[in-house]
Amino acid sequence: MKIHEYQAKELFRQAGIPVPDGQVCHQKEEIPALVASLNLPVAIKAQVLAGGRGKGGGVLLANTAEEAQVAADKILGMQLVTLQTGEEGTEVKTILFEQAIALKKELYLSMLIDRERADIVIIASRDGGMDIETVAQQTPERIVTVHVNPLLGLLGFQLRKLIFDLDLDPAVKKPFTALVKKLFALFLDSDCSLVEINPLAITADNTIMALDAKMEIDDNSLFRHRKIAATHDCSQDDVLEVAAAAHGLNYIRLDGSIGSMVNGAGLAMATMDLIKQAGVEPAxxxxxxxxxxxxMVENGFRILLSDPNVRGIFINIFGGILRCDILARGVVSAARKVDLSLPVVVRMEGTNVEEGRQILAHSGLNLTSAHNLNHAVSLLTAMVP
Amino acid sequence: MAIFIDNKTRVLVQGITGKEGQFHSRQCRDYGTRVVAGVTPGKGGQKMDGIPVFNSVAEACLETGANASMIFVPPPFAAEAILEAVDADMELAVCITEGIPVLDMLRVKQAMAGKRTRLIGPNCPGIISPGACKIGIMPGAIHLAGGPVGVVSRSGTLTYEVVHQLTCEGLGQTTCLGIGGDPITGTSFIDCLQAFAEDPETQGVVMVGEIGGNAEEEAAAWIAANMRKPVVGFIAGLSAPPGRRMGHAGAIVSGGRGTAAAKLAAMRENHIHVCENLGNLGRLCKEIFSEVRP
Structure with a gap:
């Protein structure tokens, strides 16, 4: 789960990690009063979950109250298009006014899970404020990495490696060390899969401050982070994905025309691939x-039918222990309940499969049984002209 | 012969009194697995369908000689359940549980270094040596005993699909296992491939991967350097959009890494027989493995 910059900064504040003073604004009417209360200059930052917002015009700097008013008016409510949002962009529903900081130097700092090594990797660079992927490609020697064993925690020599390799001014060693330790503790305490500060500022008076904050929380851990889970901003997700999640369905919307309903994630992916290989696009x-x-089948039907692009549906259920006659009855009753008119190809395996096929055939509905995957694919291609 | 489990394996079930634990313990026993004990803290002394329940894994091992554990403990407590099996020095722990926090699994993985226990999973269907032993939630009836094919996969139902096609072609299996769909898992593709390479009954292997991570690439390189038996490879997720988690916590293409295309390319480069179309997997295996059938 991604959280907004202002939410991450609130967690930073609670953890004792310095961030600039800021004010959050959700409504246009609040802008004048907030602007009047600010120390200038100020940064106005769109709060969206997609990255790349600076390049998309979602971050502006204002030196006067008038500029701040104009910038805030412009950003709040805009459709912000970034590399990660797609062409239609995402609506900016919240902005953050933040004290602009006089800085000497910008660093990069992030922590994430290394799945291959089963540890936590800290990545830092003296080239803050830039795209880290580009730095890694063009000047890999300017990237410092430290692998932390979760059982041992962050060790002294690892902190020293960061300080020496970043060539930090002796005056900032202490505040930098304190910040890295606090951030690492926050990473563990909040079950993060990623925290990223870019830029991490060294200010004119040699303090360290997080000017940006990106945080992703491991979805599997949300049961022990109820407070953070409650801050999830559904307004930035696809409406059908939100509805599906409420039913406990694992659904991701794509832009094709053939919907699919499958039991199991691996088989669901492979089924999408089959649809694509048949020359039609998975929905x-x-x-x-x-x-x-x-x-679940009924809820699945409702979600698929809510997508106007869907022209046909492929149900692929490998039951095994599951009885196909029971599954077929479920499909038929669900199809009746949702008034299904789209063509549906059903491929199922499990016990009583013949009985299941008979139930589908005699349902009077537009349900066709496929004998195997290849047969299903040929039926699908015939379904969409 | 088979890998990791056979008809002598003695299984205990952690979380045997829960709904899933009860159902699948019965299914495994009906298949012929020696399910000798269950563990549910606080329910020691009870019986589940005649299977004695103990308060701890250590006690259950001592009393029944169990050497493998099947874990159905819910996510908040599952990591600790694995560590309890490790502490009891079990040979094998098969963790079915889906949804364990990643940081919990990081700690488990690090704590298991140098220990005797082999972990399969978590978030996996388990392991079956057809006709001998089933530890997991897979349907036993789709399997065909006697080999010559070994199957290793990151998925559940997709593995059943693969096994079903093999069985329909008359290709039996030595052992089939799912290593789990999470980013951090115990046993790796390479561990399984190595065991299949050493198993005299296994004449060929089907390896089923998916997007996310680089386990398939590493396995492909290992195969090129070490494996004499033919391997058929399949990767799910060619049509998956980047940056989205496709059901499994580990199935995500991030920063351009972990794509199906890269995995397929690595397989081809290393002389693995790539199956492009899932519908044709059984037939392709028949072709590849027919020459090696005993």
Whole structure:
């Protein structure tokens, strides 16, 4: 789960990590009063979950109250298009006014999970404020990495490596060390999969301050972070994805025309690939869970039918232990409940598969049984002209 | 012969009194697995369908000689359940649980270094040596005993699909296992490939990967350097959009890394027989493995 910059900075503040003074604004009417209360100059920053907002015009600097008013008016409510949002962009519903800081130097600092080594990697660079991927490609010697064993925690020599390799001024060693330790503790305490500060500023008076904050929390850990989970901003997610999640369905919307409903994530991905290989585009990823209960199938139908691009549906259920006659009855009753008119190809495997096919064939609905995957694919290609 | 489990394996079930634990313990026992004990703290002394329940793994091992654990403990407590099995010096722990926090698994993985226990999973369907032993939630009936094919996969139902196609072609399996869809898992592709390479009954291997991480690339390089038996490879997620987690916590293309295309390319470079179309996997295996059938 991604959280907004202002939410991450609130967690930073609580953890004792210095951030600039800031004010959050959700409504246009609040802008004049907020602007009047600010120390200038001030940065106005769009709060969206997609990256690359600076280049998209989502971050502006104001030296006067008038400039601040104009910039805030412009950003709040705009459709912000960045490399990560797609062409239609995302609406800016919140902005952050933040005290502009006089700085000497910008650093880069991030922490993330290294899945291959099963540890936490700290990445730092003296080239802050730049795209870190570019720095890594063009000047890899300016990237410092430290691998931290989660059982041992952050060790003294690792902190020293960061300080020496970043060539830090002796005056900032102490505040830098304190910040890295606090950030690492926050990473563990909040079950982060990523924290990134870019830029991390060394100010004119040799303090260290996080000017930006990106944080991603491990979805699997949200049961022990109820407070953070409650701050999730659904307004930036696809409406159908939000609805599917409420039903416990694993759904990702794509822009094709063939919907699919599958039990199991790996098979669901492979099913999307089959649809694509058949020359039509998949409309979604949808995993209804290993059990594929009648209720899940019904909810799945409702989600797929809410997508106006969907022209046909492929149900691929590998039951095994699951009985196909029960599954088929579930599909038929769900299809009746949602008034299904689109063509549906059903491919199922499991016990009582013949009985299941008979139930589909005699349902009077537009449900066609496929005998295997290749047969299903040929039926699908016939479905969409 | 088979890898990791056989008809002598003695299984205990951590979380045996929960709904999933009960159901799958029965399924495994009906398949022929020696399910000798269950563990649910606080329910020691009870029985589940005649299977004795103990308060701790150590106690259950001592009393019943169990050497493998099947774990159905819910996510908040699952990492500790694995560590309890490790502490009891079990040979094998198969963790079915989906949704364990990644940091918990980092600690488990580091704590297991140098220990005797082999962990399969988490977030996996388990392991089956057809006709001998099943530890997991896979449907036993789709399997065909006697080999010659070994199957290793990161997925659940996709593995069933692969096994079903093999069985339909008359290709039996030595052992089939899912190593799990999480970013941090115990046993790796390479561990399984190595075991299959050493298993005299296994004549060929099907390896089923998916997007995310670089385990498939590493396995492909290992195969080129070490594997004499033919390997058929399949990768799910060619059509997956970048930056999105495709159901499995580990199935994500991030920063251009972990793509299906890169994995397929690595497989081809290392002389693995790549299956492009899932519908044709069984037939391709028949072709590749027919020459090696005993």
């Amino acid at each position: 979604n990823f949808l995993d209804v869970g290993g059990g594929a209960s009648a209720e």
